[in-house]
Amino acid sequence: MDTASNDHQQLFDVAPPPSLPERILALAADFTRHHDQLADHRLNTPSHADQLTAPRRSAERLGHQARGLRHEVSATLPRYPAATRDAVARLHQLTHLAETAAAHLDGLQRTLETGSPATRSTAVTTARALTRLAADDLVASAVSVAHELRVRNIRDLSAQALPLSAAENEALTAVAGGHVALTDPQGSPYVESRPPVAIATLRALTAQGLVESVAMPAEYENWRDQARLQLTGTGRAHLAGLAGHPASAAPPTARSLSATPATAPAPGPAAPRTAPSRR
Template identity: 35%
Template sequence: MTTPTAPAEHLLLLAADFTRHNDALTRLRLNGTSPATALTHHTSSTQHLANSALHIVDTLNTQPMYHSPVIRTVYARVRQLAHLATSAADHLLDAVDILNNTRPGIPVHGQGPLLTHEQALRGAGSRLTLVRDLTDLGAHDAVTTAEVFVTERRHRGAIPSYRPPALSPAQDTALRAVARGEVTVTDDKPSVRRDNIRITIRTIRSLESRHLVAREPCPRWLHDQRIHLTSEGCRGLAATFGRPRTPALTTARPAGGPAVTSRPMTR
């Protein structure tokens, strides 16, 4: 029997794999020397996402729990992640077939009429765009599903034995943003995908010192490093789900009292 947060931890690891997959996808170019080979290599990464999601379904099946409507939704979301990754892999294989069957200046058979080399490149490019669209929100959806699962398990009385790490509001915000694949570092300055979140390098270093996050080289242009959760970070974040969050400190001044007006003195 697995621990109550095990499926959530696996979902957080899957979120990190979606982020790595999408980062690598930005480097794929169809005008390179061997684009079909690059697409074939990337297809194995995409198929791994689908297999990991299906493994999470198996992990869910080991949990002795009531299959409430919320839990059934979790199952549906995990299977949907598997279907999205499988469809993305199929589109990549279609692109490989198109590129392997065409040469510059030689028309080839597609699914319809003869295709020129330029038309074949556009066809492969459209499939690459579909892959990006299908997997773009994979990390965010996996994290959301993990939180829904743990929150429901807490509601049903399954309390994780692992004590969550003590996090400041800034650390909690950073850890969640990292899990969603939103944080990179360039020249030792963090960059966050969403405009409404600001994370400092001091916060990143504090999480690194506690072995909750780690840096990896980032293949995206103009981004040096990607911040990912470690295994300990996945376990710690999963243990915080379903618990009250510490409110962030505010720098706004308190509202002032009613204005006081002076009256002229009367005799």
């Protein structure tokens, strides 16, 4: 009797779908993976023209997903303040930036497939540059949306937040923005932004199931045999919950449309070292 009851209960114990801020954070991770994929230095060579198909389709898919999320944010928060307007504007921009990146990759692929002389093309570099800031903008957008969902009594995600330290939360934000990579699973992290992330913090977050490592492409132009850290579904849920927590400070807005992006700090002598900026 108890077994049948438990089986019946399990049929209804289905995890709720990810919230809107969580899906925005997931898109940030997708943009980071796409950016890493374009670091393959062979993509400019005629013998590997067919390998441009995957990153081109990836860029097209990212543009489609950004457009869908923009429409959803607009529909969910139809009369929104400046912070959410920036989030909508960023999703709109990322839609077109991803589509433009796909067009550059498609043009390069067509050129290489026709057997044109092998000249060094800037198409891949341009495609990478177009979406280089995407992950950071999407993280800030997710924070803004989560905050507005709570203050407008649409959805309170604060219960998803775990009791983590400030250092752990800062590390999760850096991971969400695509700034943390490992030389190896047991090595020191390379961090593209300050403050540095301690390897002990990353190991603690991994043990809690909040972050996971994803292997870099073997042909990554700058780094070899490394792994990129990204948030798990639990990590995204926590970050979305933290952003919507009543005790949180005013949410950061997406990068100002007129702001000049800051460059990554130069490597210092102390570990962990600063990674080269994503190009």
